[in-house]
Amino acid sequence: xxxxxxxxxxxxxxxxxxxxxxxxxxxxxxxxxxxxxxxxxxxxxxxxxxxxxxxxxxxxxxxxxxxxxxxxxxxxxxxxxxxxxxxxxxxxxxxxxxxxxxxxxxxxxxxxxxxxxxxxxxxxxxxxxxxxxxxxxxx
Amino acid sequence: xxxxxxxxxxxxxxxxxxxxxxxxxxxxxxxxxxxxxxxxxxxxxxxxxxxxxxxxxxxxxxxxxxxxxxxxxxxxxxxxxxxxxxxxxxxxxxxxxxxxxxxxxxxxxxxxxxxxxxxxxxxxxxxxxxxxxxxxxxxxxxxxxxxxxxxxxxxxxxxxxxxxxxxxxxx
Numbered sequence: 001x002x003x004x005x006x007x008x009x010x011x012x013x014x015x016x017x018x019x020x021x022x023x024x025x026x027x028x029x030x031x032x033x034x035x036x037x038x039x040x041x042x043x044x045x046x047x048x049x050x051x052x053x054x055x056x057x058x059x060x061x062x063x064x065x066x067x068x069x070x071x072x073x074x075x076x077x078x079x080x081x082x083x084x085x086x087x088x089x090x091x092x093x094x095x096x097x098x099x100x101x102x103x104x105x106x107x108x109x110x111x112x113x114x115x116x117x118x119x120x121x122x123x124x125x126x127x128x129x130x131x132x133x134x135x136x137x138x139x
Numbered sequence: 140x141x142x143x144x145x146x147x148x149x150x151x152x153x154x155x156x157x158x159x160x161x162x163x164x165x166x167x168x169x170x171x172x173x174x175x176x177x178x179x180x181x182x183x184x185x186x187x188x189x190x191x192x193x194x195x196x197x198x199x200x201x202x203x204x205x206x207x208x209x210x211x212x213x214x215x216x217x218x219x220x221x222x223x224x225x226x227x228x229x230x231x232x233x234x235x236x237x238x239x240x241x242x243x244x245x246x247x248x249x250x251x252x253x254x255x256x257x258x259x260x261x262x263x264x265x266x267x268x269x270x271x272x273x274x275x276x277x278x279x280x281x282x283x284x285x286x287x288x289x290x291x292x293x294x295x296x297x298x299x300x301x302x303x304x305x306x307x308x309x310x
Contacts, residue, residue, distance in 0.1 A: 088300070092293050092296055092297060092300075093293070095284070095292040095293045095296045096289040096290065096292045096293055097289070098292075100285070103284070103285055103292065104285060106296070107281060107284050107285070107296050107299060107300070110296055110297075110300045111299060111300040111303045113300075114300040114301070114303060114304050115300075115303050115304055115306075115307045117304075118304040118307045118308055119307060122308075127222060128222070128223070128226035129223065129226075129308050130223075130226055130227060130230060130301070130304045130305060130308050131230070131301070131304075132229070132230040132233040132234070132301060133233070133237075133294075133297040133298075133301065134297055134300040134301055134304060135293075135296075135297055135300065136293070136297055
C-alpha cells in the first residue's frame with residue numbers, strides 16, 4: 001500500500017473530470033452510459049478517499065490534461081476509451097499491493113473500467129472491442 | 140571437529156570423562172549417518188516419488204484452453220459473429236500461454252481444444268452457452284485473484300477482468 005492507491009485516486013479524479021465534457025458531446029444511450037460511468041468513478045474516488053484518510057492524500061486539481069480535445073462525438077468516445085484504459089492500468093497495478101477486501105475492491109474497479117472500455121469501443125466501432133489483458137500496457 | 144578428535148585424541152585422554160564423551164559423540168554421529176543413509180535408500184529404492192501438488196492456477200489455465208475451443212467452434216459455426224468471437228478465443232489462448240509461463244509448465248497447443256463443439260442450434264443459443272461458460276470462468280478467476288500471492292495478482296486480475304469483458308462483448 002505505497003504509491004498505488006494515491007495513483008488510483010489521481011486517475012479517478014482525472015476520469016471524473018473527463019466525463020463532464022464527454023457527456024456533453026454524447027446523446028441518448030451513449031450519454032446515459034457516460035453519466036453512469038462518471039457516477040461509477042465518483043464511487044471509486046469516494047472509497048479511495050476513505051481508504052487513504054489521514055495519509056495526506058492528493059487533493060483534486062482544478063483541471064486534468066485530456067488525451068485530445070473533446071470537440072464531437074467521435075473524440076468524446078476516443079477519450080472515454082483512454083480514460084477507462086488508464087484507470088484500469090492503475091487499478092491493475094494496485095492488485096499486488098493489496099490483500100483481502102482491498103484486493104477485491106481493486107479487482108472490481110479494474111473489471112468495471114475494463115467493461116466500460118469495452119462498451120465504449122463498441123459505440124466507437126473499434127475492432128476488436130476486447131483486449132487480452134485489461135490494464136496491462138501492450139507489449 | 141570430529142576429525143580433530145580422531146587425530147589428536149590419544150589413548151591417555153580417552154580414559155578421561157571428556158574422552159568418553161568424545162567417543163559417545165562419534166558413535167552417535169555414526170548412528171545418525173547410518174540412519175540417514177538407510178532412509179535415503181528407502182526413498183530412492185522402494186517408495187514412488189511424490190508428484191508435486193498441482194499449481195493453484197492450473198484450473199484457470201484449463202478453463203482458458205476450454206473457452207478458447209468453445210469460442211473457436213462458435214466462430215466457425217456462426218461466421219457472422221467471428222469478428223467478436225475470434226479475438227476472444229485468441230485472448231483465452233494468450234491467457235493459457237501466460238499462465239503456463241508463470242507456472243513453468245508446457246504451453247498448451249491451440250489444437251488441444253479443437254475438438255470442442257458448441258453444439259447449439261441457433262446463434263442465440265450458442266452465445267448464451269458462451270456467456271454461461273464465461274461467467275463461471277470469471278467467478279473462478281476472481282477467487283483465484285483473491286487467493287493469489289502478490290506477484291501473480293495482476294496477471295490473474297487481468298484474466299478475471301478480461302472474462303468480464305467477454306460477457307459484455309457477448310451481449
